[in-house]
Amino acid sequence: MPNITLPDGTVRRFDNPISGIELAESIGRRLARDAVALRVDDELRDLAALIETDVRACVVTRSEPDGLDLLRHDAAHVLAEAVKELYPGTQVTIGPTIENGFYYDFARDEPFTPDDLERIEERMRAIVARDEPVEREVWDRAEAVEFFRGIGEEYKAEIVESISEGEAITVYRQGAFIDLCRGPHLPSTGRLGTAFKLTSVAGAYWRGDSSNPMLQRIYGTAWADPKALRAHLRRLEEAERRDHRRLGRQMDLFHFQEEAPGAVFWHPDGWTLFQGLIDYMRARQDAAGYREVNTPDIMDRSLWEASGHWETFAEHMYTTETQDERVFALKPMNCPGSLQVFNHGITSYKDLPLRLSEFGKVHRFEPSGALHGLLRVRAFTQDDAHIFCTPEQITAECRGVCELILSIYRDFGFADVHIKFADRPERRVGADEIWDRAEAALLSAVESTGLEYTVNPGEGAFYGPKLEFVLRDAIGRDWQCGTLQVDLNLPERLGAAYVGEDGRKHVPVMLHRALFGSLERFAGILIEHYAGSLPLWLAPVQAVVATVVSDADEHARECVRRLEAAGLRARADVRNETISYKVRQHSVSKVPVILVAGRSEADEGTVTVRRLGTRRQETLALDAAVAALAQEVASKAPPPGAGLKEAAD
RNA sequence: GCCCACAUAGCUCAGGCGGUAGAGCACUCCCUUGGUAAGGGAGAGGUCACUGGUUCGAAUCCAGUUGUGGGCACCA
Numbered sequence: 001m002p003n004i005t006l007p008d009g010t011v012r013r014f015d016n017p018i019s020g021i022e023l024a025e026s027i028g029r030r031l032a033r034d035a036v037a038l039r040v041d042d043e044l045r046d047l048a049a050l051i052e053t054d055v056r057a058c059v060v061t062r063s064e065p066d067g068l069d070l071l072r073h074d075a076a077h078v079l080a081e082a083v084k085e086l087y088p089g090t091q092v093t094i095g096p097t098i099e100n101g102f103y104y105d106f107a108r109d110e111p112f113t114p115d116d117l118e119r120i121e122e123r124m125r126a127i128v129a130r131d132e133p134v135e136r137e138v139w140d141r142a143e144a145v146e147f148f149r150g151i152g153e154e155y156k157a158e159i160v161e162s163i164s165e166g167e168a169i170t171v172y173r174q175g176a177f178i179d180l181c182r183g184p185h186l187p188s189t190g191r192l193g194t195a196f197k198l199t200s201v202a203g204a205y206w207r208g209d210s211s212n213p214m215l216q217r218i219y220g221t222a223w224a225d226p227k228a229l230r231a232h233l234r235r236l237e238e239a240e241r242r243d244h245r246r247l248g249r250q251m252d253l254f255h256f257q258e259e260a261p262g263a264v265f266w267h268p269d270g271w272t273l274f275q276g277l278i279d280y281m282r283a284r285q286d287a288a289g290y291r292e293v294n295t296p297d298i299m300d301r302s303l304w305e306a307s308g309h310w311e312t313f314a315e316h317m318y319t320t321e322t323q324d325e326r327v328f329a330l331k332p333m334n335c336p337g338s339l340q341v342f343n344h345g346i347t348s349y350k351d352l353p354l355r356l357s358e359f360g361k362v363h364r365f366e367p368s369g370a371l372h373g374l375l376r377v378r379a380f381t382q383d384d385a386h387i388f389c390t391p392e393q394i395t396a397e398c399r400g401v402c403e404l405i406l407s408i409y410r411d412f413g414f415a416d417v418h419i420k421f422a423d424r425p426e427r428r429v430g431a432d433e434i435w436d437r438a439e440a441a442l443l444s445a446v447e448s449t450g451l452e453y454t455v456n457p458g459e460g461a462f463y464g465p466k467l468e469f470v471l472r473d474a475i476g477r478d479w480q481c482g483t484l485q486v487d488l489n490l491p492e493r494l495g496a497a498y499v500g501e502d503g504r505k506h507v508p509v510m511l512h513r514a515l516f517g518s519l520e521r522f523a524g525i526l527i528e529h530y531a532g533s534l535p536l537w538l539a540p541v542q543a544v545v546a547t548v549v550s551d552a553d554e555h556a557r558e559c560v561r562r563l564e565a566a567g568l569r570a571r572a573d574v575r576n577e578t579i580s581y582k583v584r585q586h587s588v589s590k591v592p593v594i595l596v597a598g599r600s601e602a603d604e605g606t607v608t609v610r611r612l613g614t615r616r617q618e619t620l621a622l623d624a625a626v627a628a629l630a631q632e633v634a635s636k637a638p639p640p641g642a643g644l645k646e647a648a649d
Numbered sequence: 650g651c652c653c654a655c656a657u658a659g660c661u662c663a664g665g666c667g668g669u670a671g672a673g674c675a676c677u678c679c680c681u682u683g684g685u686a687a688g689g690g691a692g693a694g695g696u697c698a699c700u701g702g703u704u705c706g707a708a709u710c711c712a713g714u715u716g717u718g719g720g721c722a723c724c725a
Contacts, residue, residue, distance in 0.1 A: 103720095111652065111653060112653085113653080113654090114653090114654080199719095200653090200719060200720070201652085201653060201654090201719090201720085202652065202653070202719065202720030202721065203651060203652025203653065203720065203721055203722095204651095204652080204720070204721045204722090205651080205652095205721060205722060208721080208722075209722080210650075210651070210721075210722040210723080211722095214651060214652055214721075214722095215652090215721095216652075216653090217652090217720070217721075219719095219720080249660070250660095256716090256717090257716085258698075258699095258715065258716050258717090259716095261715085261716065261717095308725095309725065312725070313725060316723090316724085316725085332725070333725055335725090362725095364724080364725080366723075366724070367650050367651095367722080367723055367724090368650070368716090369650065369651070369652095369720090369721080369722080369723085370650090370722085370723060370724070371717090372718095376724080461725055462725060463725080480724095485725095512725095546685090548682085548683070548684050548685090549682040549683065549684090550682065551682080576681085576682080576683095577683090577687095577688090578681095578682095578683055578684090578685090578687085578688060579683075579684050579685055580683085580684085580685060580686065580687070580688090581686085581687055581688080582685085582686095583685045583686055584685090584686035584687055585686085585687085586686095587685095587686055588686080594685080596684070596685070598684060599684090600684090608684085608685085610685065615685075615686090617684095617685070
């Protein structure tokens with residue numbers, strides 16, 4: 001005779017055990033229609049499951065996060081059922097939910113084609129229309145293994161075997177399809193609805209390990225209703241419009257070509273942006289007590305052997321052999337170089353902490369499949385720095401880095417930053433006691449900042465634990481940029497020492513840190529974050545002064561001179577083209593300010609201002625306009641309208 | 650590196666069941682002096698990614714290579 005306590009505190013009493021569906025119906029028709037599961041004492045259960053005891057219960061609907069996740073999980077099952085019907089020899093493996101959707105991995109010799117995808121999606125819709133009941137069963141594990149082996153599902157049998165003893169083996173049956181699954185699931189396939197779509201096929205390794213066979217993965221997206229699906233597809237289109245590779249072309253910032261895979265050809269405007277980032281970072285680092293150095297791009301192999309890089313990353317290093325038969329490596333990191341600067345001459349403890357920064361261009365032979373525009377390249381520039389300090393100084397220095405990095409991200413419009421703490425990886429150098437100390441020091445540093453962080457086990461660098469700074473862009477994507485690493489290994493390996501208060505030599509602690517991380521990558525992220533409409537202070541061309549007809553050319557040139565005198569990057573456009581055409585062209589290339597200088601402006605010493613993404617015009621005295629823009633640059637203000645709305649193309 | 654797809658003018662893309670290619674934009678010239686997202690006309694521009702193979706003939710078919718895209722794996 002269950003008494004069920006609902007979320008609003010009311011208690012309903014039933015004479016007999018009751019299912020989730022019946023409970024939902026007893027509350028309301030609409031709720032029953034949108035119900036996908038039941039939350040019983042904080043645990044999700046099938047709607048079909050019976051409640052027999054007194055519990056707290058809450059009907060989970062399709063539009064709330066847990067319900068949507070369940071919907072996606074069911075979509076994966078319907079996908080698998082469709083594939084089994086259409087391609088009977090295929091083995092099913094796993095089909096989890098992911099952000100915005102789901103996937104299912106299949107083992108099959110023939111890969112799926114885009115045409116197959118259409119057929120499969122059609123069959124999925126048929127399965128939903130059939131509204132097959134989905135039923136949960138608890139099986140004996142040996143029987144389950146035998147069953148899955150018997151029907152040729154080797155992978156499923158392997159999964160069952162890997163489930164820990166004592167855990168129940170549950171399977172769900174829908175139509176002729178039986179899948180191992182923890183659940184919960186919808187009561188029937190019809191409840192999935194129609195708001196799903198298969199999006200792509202891809203290869204993926206069994207259990208995520210590249211030494212295992214490759215499976216065929218089918219990705220899909222699923223939503224509570226068609227409106228949400230459409231909104232998601234629109235967001236994808238928006239992301240495509242923001243793609244930095246496309247905007248890079250439109251804005252004439254950079255290009256890639258076959259002869260230099262993974263290496264950027266920066267065009268003048270792109271290089272202006274790049275240099276702007278460096279100028280900014282240099283100023284911030286100078287103010288924070290860093291000294292800038294520069295070290296060789298090519299150094300002898302022996303140095304990389306000593307540092308441990310050769311052993312760990314040899315196949316990812318560019319090497320070169322010279323006529324004298326010496327083998328050199330193009331630097332994949334700046335730290336060994338920085339250590340040579342530290343080592344040159346004896347350092348006293350009074351000189352610590354010593355913060356050496358370097359805008360170092362590094363080369364890494366990344367796997368071809370990893371390359372991705374500016375975001376993953378083989379040649380890139382780090383805003384690197386190495387802080388040499390005593391063990392006692394670690395915490396204060398780490399705090400300083402955390403504060404600096406967050407302040408810098410704010411200037412670029414990234415307020416949403418989260419921190420990951422990554423500890424010792426399997427493949428590493430140095431004794432465990434040293435790792436214990438390094439991890440403890442870094443952890444206490446991040447704790448002392450009071451910032452939130454999550455732990456990323458086993459993801460540290462081979463020489464030390466690290467913090468990763470992940471920032472979220474305007475459309476919700478996460479990017480790992482900054483990093484801070486505590487290294488108690490490399491200084492010793494490379495013979496670094498300072499003279500302590502006791503007159504003896506000590507090995508310094510080395511902190512590695514990069515704030516942008518890669519300048520190339522950060523530039524790409526910025527372009528996407530702002531959809532190309534960069535804040536005025538960063539825009540490569542800040543203002544174009546356009547004439548209407550040729551009678552005001554001189555005034556336009558005067559405007560440019562005045563803008564330049566105020567430190568702005570400005571150009572005159574006195575071409576024999578219509579003003580409409582000029583406005584369009586400069587808008588497409590995302591120039592933030594278009595100033596029109598015509599006859600009337602020339603007569604009155606004014607200029608008409610038009611901001612990117614708006615149609616509003618404002619005529620101001622030239623002095624006032626220049627002063628306002630200079631002020632905006634100095635304040636590092638975000639673009640009007642936050643620059644996050646896509647300007648019409 | 651692995652799976653799948655793709656590669657035609659500077660860009661976006663048509664076309665081509667085997668007979669050496671088109672459009673729009675951009676570019677050059679001419680006309681046009683026009684007030685806020687494309688004024689008009691003409692012209693020039695391509696070994697159809699590369700290398701082999703099949704064929705009388707390959708941009709088209711086949712194989713390989715390179716690059717790119719979407720994933721997976723990797724990311725000091």
